[in-house]
Amino acid sequence: MSETFVPLKNDLLLRAARGEETERAPVWVMRQAGRYLPEFRAVRANHEFFEICRTPDLACEITLQPVRRYKGILDAAIIFSDILVIPQAMGMEVLMNPGPSFPDPLNVPEDVGKLKKVVDVNVELGYLFEAITKVRKELNGEVPLIGFCGAPWTLFSYMIEGGGTKTFQKCKTWLFKYPEESKALLMRIADVCVDLLVGQIKAGAQLVQVFDSWAGELSPHDFATFSLPSLRHISAGVRSRLATENVSAVPMTLFAKGANQSLATLADAGYDVLGLDWCIDAAEARRIVGNRVALQGNLDPNVLYGGREAVQREVKRMAASFKRDGSAKGWIANLGHGITPGVDPEDMRFFLECVHKYSAKTSF
Numbered sequence: 001m002s003e004t005f006v007p008l009k010n011d012l013l014l015r016a017a018r019g020e021e022t023e024r025a026p027v028w029v030m031r032q033a034g035r036y037l038p039e040f041r042a043v044r045a046n047h048e049f050f051e052i053c054r055t056p057d058l059a060c061e062i063t064l065q066p067v068r069r070y071k072g073i074l075d076a077a078i079i080f081s082d083i084l085v086i087p088q089a090m091g092m093e094v095l096m097n098p099g100p101s102f103p104d105p106l107n108v109p110e111d112v113g114k115l116k117k118v119v120d121v122n123v124e125l126g127y128l129f130e131a132i133t134k135v136r137k138e139l140n141g142e143v144p145l146i147g148f149c150g151a152p153w154t155l156f157s158y159m160i161e162g163g164g165t166k167t168f169q170k171c172k173t174w175l176f177k178y179p180e181e182s183k184a185l186l187m188r189i190a191d192v193c194v195d196l197l198v199g200q201i202k203a204g205a206q207l208v209q210v211f212d213s214w215a216g217e218l219s220p221h222d223f224a225t226f227s228l229p230s231l232r233h234i235s236a237g238v239r240s241r242l243a244t245e246n247v248s249a250v251p252m253t254l255f256a257k258g259a260n261q262s263l264a265t266l267a268d269a270g271y272d273v274l275g276l277d278w279c280i281d282a283a284e285a286r287r288i289v290g291n292r293v294a295l296q297g298n299l300d301p302n303v304l305y306g307g308r309e310a311v312q313r314e315v316k317r318m319a320a321s322f323k324r325d326g327s328a329k330g331w332i333a334n335l336g337h338g339i340t341p342g343v344d345p346e347d348m349r350f351f352l353e354c355v356h357k358y359s360a361k362t363s364f
């Protein structure tokens with residue numbers, strides 16, 4: 001059963017995601033609820049990372065922290081969780097100490113037998129749906145709530161490497177030595193992604209984003225061979241399940257970091273919005289995708305360490321590149337990756353204010 005909630009007061013994000021013209025670009029930031037905020041660190045001091053994810057009251061509190069601090073200038077909330085809840089739901093143990101680590105990763109294709117045959121997301125990840133519904137209620141229509149999941153390729157890499165990696169040696173061994181087994185596992189993960197996103201939308205998520213953080217580690221050919229089919233499976237699967245279950249569709253965003261060479265293909269992968277990292281100029285990305293999708297991004301997160309003058313200058317440059325005919329049509333402002341722990345929260349505020357100023361229709 002889907003819940004009913006109060007009407008949305010600020011729908012800039014949803015309008016921009018549908019490619020509509022907006023009076024200014026909506027703005028939110030990946031990892032906006034995180035370690036750069038002292039109020040996050042205060043909660044984190046007393047609770048383990050995944051304990052917070054699994055406790056709806058704590059996940060809700062942290063999701064709302066940036067919305068409260070940047071009241072009136074932040075245009076979305078993103079549910080506090082992690083992409084690694086999917087491997088957990090599939091039966092793997094994941095620790096966060098301080099980065100993710102899997103005590104028992106998948107070494108060879110036979111290890112896939114250790115994963116759960118059937119994953120019931122309502123049983124395994126019901127806490128996340130509960131947190132989403134709670135946040136929606138507490139937001140009281142102030143800003144929309146974003147749900148998310150990790151992309152199969154990115155999750156596959158963690159499940160095989162057993163944590164972060166610089167070389168991607170183990171997971172690429174799988175791709176090149178066991179391509180069929182790799183594709184099967186990627187699709188198995190994609191099925192859980194569909195269930196998870198549908199569950200999040202039913203619980204109250206108003207837009208969902210798929211994070212393919214390691215897309216750029218694959219050659220364009222291998223990205224098309226291994227990652228893209230699973231990304232298409234997710235967009236098509238979510239849309240058809242929502243239609244069958246009579247649930248209204250929500251916009252879907254794909255952030256395939258580092259996959260700028262594949263933008264033309266990604267524009268037809270079934271997503272409404274493509275997230276951009278900072279390694280491509282927005283005007284160039286727009287030239288490639290045409291009017292097929294809205295775009296999100298893409299300031300280098302490290303600009304936030306450069307002082308106010310740099311932030312202002314670079315936001316201005318970014319806005320000029322995203323704008324078309326002087327308007328912010330189909331642009332959701334964001335960083336090109338997550339905000340990092342050392343940023344001064346007041347510099348983040350200044351970034352948000354600069355977006356308001358330089359993305360406004362009247363500013364050019």
Ligand SMILES: Cc1c2[nH]c(c1CCC(=O)O)Cc1[nH]c(c(CCC(=O)O)c1C)Cc1[nH]c(c(CCC(=O)O)c1C)Cc1[nH]c(c(C)c1CCC(=O)O)C2
Nearest residue numbers: 030031032033034078079080081082083099100211213338
């Ligand atoms: C690759 C990935 C992960 N998690 C995520 C990704 C994709 C986005 C990206 O590329 O950054 C996604 C994620 N992780 C987190 C969110 C919450 C919502 C948000 O504010 O954006 C989201 C959307 C919280 C988090 N996830 C994590 C933290 C910090 C952990 C802590 O509190 O100790 C937070 C706030 C931990 C985490 N989780 C992960 C890593 C590699 C780490 C440790 C390193 C790091 O912090 O970047 C996996």
